[in-house]
Amino acid sequence: MTIFERSKPGRKGYELPAYDVPDSGCNVPEHLLRKDPPMLPEVSEVDVVRHYTNLALKNYSVDRGFYPLGSCTMKYNPKINEDMAMLFTQLHPFQPRETIEGAVQLMGHLKELLCEITGTDDMTLQPAAGAHGELTGLLIARAYFEDIGELEKRKKVIVPDSAHGTNPASAAMAGFEVIEIKSGPDGCVDLEELKKHLDDTVAVIMLTNPNTLGLFEKDILTIAKMAHDVGALLYYDGANLNAIMGRTRPGDMGFDIVHLNLHKTFSTPHGMGGPGSGPIGVKARLAPYLPVPVVRKSGEKYELDYNLPKSIGMVRTFYGNFLVLVKAYTYILTMGGKGLKHVSDMAVLNANYLRVKLSKTFKIAYDRICMHEFVIDNEEFAKKTGVKTLDIAKRLLDYGLHAPTIYFPLIVHEAMMIEPTETESKQTLDTFVEAMERIAKEAQENPQLVKGAPYTTPVRRLDDVSATKYPVFRFKR
Amino acid sequence: MHRYIPHTEEEIKEMLQEIGVGSIDDLFIDVPKTIDGYNIPDGKDEFTVRKLVEELARKNKTFEPEFVFLGAGIYYHYIPTVVKHLAANPNFVTAYTPYQAEVSQGTLQMLFEYQTMMCELTGMEVANSSMYDGASSFAESLLMATRITGKYKMLVARTINPEYRTVARTYTKPIGIKIEELGYTELGTVNLDELKAKLDDETAAVAVAYPNFFGFIEDLKAIRSLIPQNVVFIVVAEPVSLALLEAPGKFGADIVIGEGQSLGVTPNLGGPGIGFFTTLEKHVRKMPGRLIGQTKDLEGKIGYVMILQTREQHIRREKATSNICSNQAYIALINAIYLSVMGPQGLREVAYRSYNNAHYLAKKLEEAGFAKIFSGEFFNEFVVRVPDDYRNRWHEMAKNGILGPIPIDRVYKELGPSALVCATEVNTKESMDKLVEVMKK
Ligand SMILES: Cc1ncc(COP(=O)(O)O)c(C=O)c1O
Numbered sequence: 001m002t003i004f005e006r007s008k009p010g011r012k013g014y015e016l017p018a019y020d021v022p023d024s025g026c027n028v029p030e031h032l033l034r035k036d037p038p039m040l041p042e043v044s045e046v047d048v049v050r051h052y053t054n055l056a057l058k059n060y061s062v063d064r065g066f067y068p069l070g071s072c073t074m075k076y077n078p079k080i081n082e083d084m085a086m087l088f089t090q091l092h093p094f095q096p097r098e099t100i101e102g103a104v105q106l107m108g109h110l111k112e113l114l115c116e117i118t119g120t121d122d123m124t125l126q127p128a129a130g131a132h133g134e135l136t137g138l139l140i141a142r143a144y145f146e147d148i149g150e151l152e153k154r155k156k157v158i159v160p161d162s163a164h165g166t167n168p169a170s171a172a173m174a175g176f177e178v179i180e181i182k183s184g185p186d187g188c189v190d191l192e193e194l195k196k197h198l199d200d201t202v203a204v205i206m207l208t209n210p211n212t213l214g215l216f217e218k219d220i221l222t223i224a225k226m227a228h229d230v231g232a233l234l235y236y237d238g239a240n241l242n243a244i245m246g247r248t249r250p251g252d253m254g255f256d257i258v259h260l261n262l263h264k265t266f267s268t269p270h271g272m273g274g275p276g277s278g279p280i281g282v283k284a285r286l287a288p289y290l291p292v293p294v295v296r297k298s299g300e301k302y303e304l305d306y307n308l309p310k311s312i313g314m315v316r317t318f319y320g321n322f323l324v325l326v327k328a329y330t331y332i333l334t335m336g337g338k339g340l341k342h343v344s345d346m347a348v349l350n351a352n353y354l355r356v357k358l359s360k361t362f363k364i365a366y367d368r369i370c371m372h373e374f375v376i377d378n379e380e381f382a383k384k385t386g387v388k389t390l391d392i393a394k395r396l397l398d399y400g401l402h403a404p405t406i407y408f409p410l411i412v413h414e415a416m417m418i419e420p421t422e423t424e425s426k427q428t429l430d431t432f433v434e435a436m437e438r439i440a441k442e443a444q445e446n447p448q449l450v451k452g453a454p455y456t457t458p459v460r461r462l463d464d465v466s467a468t469k470y471p472v473f474r475f476k477r
Numbered sequence: 478m479h480r481y482i483p484h485t486e487e488e489i490k491e492m493l494q495e496i497g498v499g500s501i502d503d504l505f506i507d508v509p510k511t512i513d514g515y516n517i518p519d520g521k522d523e524f525t526v527r528k529l530v531e532e533l534a535r536k537n538k539t540f541e542p543e544f545v546f547l548g549a550g551i552y553y554h555y556i557p558t559v560v561k562h563l564a565a566n567p568n569f570v571t572a573y574t575p576y577q578a579e580v581s582q583g584t585l586q587m588l589f590e591y592q593t594m595m596c597e598l599t600g601m602e603v604a605n606s607s608m609y610d611g612a613s614s615f616a617e618s619l620l621m622a623t624r625i626t627g628k629y630k631m632l633v634a635r636t637i638n639p640e641y642r643t644v645a646r647t648y649t650k651p652i653g654i655k656i657e658e659l660g661y662t663e664l665g666t667v668n669l670d671e672l673k674a675k676l677d678d679e680t681a682a683v684a685v686a687y688p689n690f691f692g693f694i695e696d697l698k699a700i701r702s703l704i705p706q707n708v709v710f711i712v713v714a715e716p717v718s719l720a721l722l723e724a725p726g727k728f729g730a731d732i733v734i735g736e737g738q739s740l741g742v743t744p745n746l747g748g749p750g751i752g753f754f755t756t757l758e759k760h761v762r763k764m765p766g767r768l769i770g771q772t773k774d775l776e777g778k779i780g781y782v783m784i785l786q787t788r789e790q791h792i793r794r795e796k797a798t799s800n801i802c803s804n805q806a807y808i809a810l811i812n813a814i815y816l817s818v819m820g821p822q823g824l825r826e827v828a829y830r831s832y833n834n835a836h837y838l839a840k841k842l843e844e845a846g847f848a849k850i851f852s853g854e855f856f857n858e859f860v861v862r863v864p865d866d867y868r869n870r871w872h873e874m875a876k877n878g879i880l881g882p883i884p885i886d887r888v889y890k891e892l893g894p895s896a897l898v899c900a901t902e903v904n905t906k907e908s909m910d911k912l913v914e915v916m917k918k
Contacts, residue, residue: 002586002589003817004590004593012820012822013817013818013819013820014823016555016826016827020906021834021905021906023833024833024836026829026832027854028721028854029696032694032723032854033722034719034722035723037822038719038724038821040597040817041817042821042822043818045559045818048559048817049559049562049563052563052587052810054583055584055586056568059572059581059582061567061568061569061570061571061572062571063568063571069576074573076481077571080523080526082570087530087531087534088745088746089743089744089745090743091539091745091746092547092551092553092746092747092880093748094547094549094551094883096871096875098875099537099538099875100538102536102537103533105533113517117517119511128609128610128748129802129803130802131790131802132613132800132801135648142651164791165789165790165791165794166790166800166802168790168795169790169793169794170800172795172797173799174651175651175652176651178794178795216507244505244508245515246514246515247505247508247511248508248509248511252509252511253509253511261803263803269571270571270574271569271807271808271810272572272573272575272581272588272806272807272810273573273803273806274803274804274808275748275805275807291647312647313646315613315644315648316612316748317550317610317638317640317641317644318640319748321609321748321749322745322747322749323746323748324748326530329530330530333520333521333529334526335479335520336517336518336521338514338520339520340515340517342479349484349492349493350492352492352504353495369498369503393577394577394579397580403576403577408791422482423481424483425483426484426488426491454579458579458582459774459778460774460775462579462773462780462781464772464782466772467770468784468785471770471784471785473592473596473603473770474589474592474593474596474602474603474604475589475590
């Protein structure tokens, strides 16, 4: 039942204090005054409590169990992060600078920590998510080339076909022409293919490393040199930093612009799809183009620098998703330098353990040492059994587990992309393997059973096709 | 070993053996080793972390809500206790994008209901499930206007939040959108003669704010009557005001967007907030962001899924209507809970009290010698003339626990010394009288 159907005219769930301000009378012209009240729910407080509590029960979440969505880093989110964010909720972004000393210091410390982690020289904390960071980074690249007089000829951004969909979308929004290059047979960037497209008309190469197949671009140092030889910039999609922390830094590998997804690697809960935070770190020569304000150390203090004449402007209001920054900061204090390395070590260990265990039953798309995630290729399995990746995913829900990412990356057909993260124990991984093996058996013995899944969820398989063909956008009486 | 990472030495050994490698380092053979750990101090126990962060928090000054007279896009309202408690449910907080609809019905139904509420407030037909903030919603509305019309000239009222206009310039410059400003009159609202003069065949959209940055209520009827039907009419609306003011949809708006922070969200130093984004069904395929729709499952039970994803980046890649992926879904939950608690009557009372408080305060300030700069009709904010040294006084007031009206003459230089005064339902007669007294000194 929707909240609108619980509604009864005249019922209410709020109470305002007594009010003693004299009525000044309403002078708004009649035609600008609202005639019909909006159809909002009219419910008591307990109605609201039961409604949202019941909705919450229909959600799977990390706090309930294993959530191996590839490329999403659904790790456990420490509770202290939430408490620490709560300490900063009552600040107005326009209150006088001297009254937000602690908040500015926090941003300053966090920036320095993230610069150390990414191997970059300066950073903006403003972008609200990964894709927003990508757009920011590409606008910085654009401003740089404009400044050095090369924008006219550099119109292209190279993106491998294994890249996340936000990469080409961001490049297009930043006004670039997107050149997609095919991955090589080993799942990495094909150097010959890259060479074909690489000349001084290229502004940026965008790479995710490890890439979305969970593989490390082993030729990265060569790629960086190739990019820089033609004067192009190298962009790092850092959504997958969870694999390499403490061993290597994007800036050291030659990346000029780096975005981080704080809501992945730095353990801020994803809140059903956001808020996130996507800071952008850059090498020194790109720092003048960062969006304002930039927080910087000036003497002993941190200051908000608005005086960047070459800045791209602002990409969002104020300081970004500040409370997410507090959570990431809390996490880094908690883990420390050694802890972050341990995070990557265990994330990679977990992924490889799962890969090896599952390779006994399923085909691994690129069966070699992977980083924090890997991809199963179910094309043959589907041909043999008639059971598709979608069906396996739905059946997993019946086993009380969340399904991995499916049909991504696009270059593997019937793909299933699995990222266990470091916060899962061996027992949990073994449970998952067991469920996958049982489903494989079911697919052979009784494919209809798997194809009819899920059976135990709040709703059975939903009709996506007619939902889009005859869209119902809102509740109507 | 670490409290968030469960592996024992024994298990690590077993797992390495299963993989067939001798050590963890063997898993990183492809990775060029550029560092040996970070130059970052070791991790700390919870007690110590708490102390460190609390110490930073203590270096900020917070204000009693009734002594806040600063708005300018972020507002203090009373948030019923139940909102925070329901929103803290980990099954909302620690879930992800609803990629598996069958185990995400809580998220999906909540967003469907949120979309419905935003449609109701704005009088529009479709709402998406959130953008980053009001500014990014505004920027994306201009991009959408170009997709609808194929044209690149935007007439944007100078009375739209300056930060929104700055962000919009950042977003629209690369694709060649030209933004022309529309000035305002002594009423504090958009100059209609200038609008008439600047409208031409190249115009993609006209954008105004309602109420605008100065707090004044634009006559949407008069504006729409000047704009040809094929020019996109964009309204940047303040959602609380829409319980009192006629919905922009009733005046023929094509896109209504804004910042949803005022619907139950704490100020958060400006983030997270949430951008809302609504439009008409005829434009829906040009719309950015994620949409949730109603459908049925194979037993005929009602359920909810993500719809029209073929507009989105994960399918359309460089041809997508936007690059937005992670959004502000959790804040949409807070908006939905707040609106459920307040209902139409509660929200209207909040809106009317804000309106009445602002008008009471305007009268008192005027009596104390702070003239109103504009003579039009305003909602919960207005602009007053202030002495030359007001900025110093503003800092002084903050020291004494009053977050006073913000000086705006750095951004609107043409106004001379001036401040934007804000009142909401949280201000009391006593706190307003005190403000007037303090400002007089
Ligand atoms: C590899 C990769 N790049 C970019 C993104 C986009 O990040 P966001 O969703 O925060 O915009 C994601 C997350 O979905 C990702 O996995």
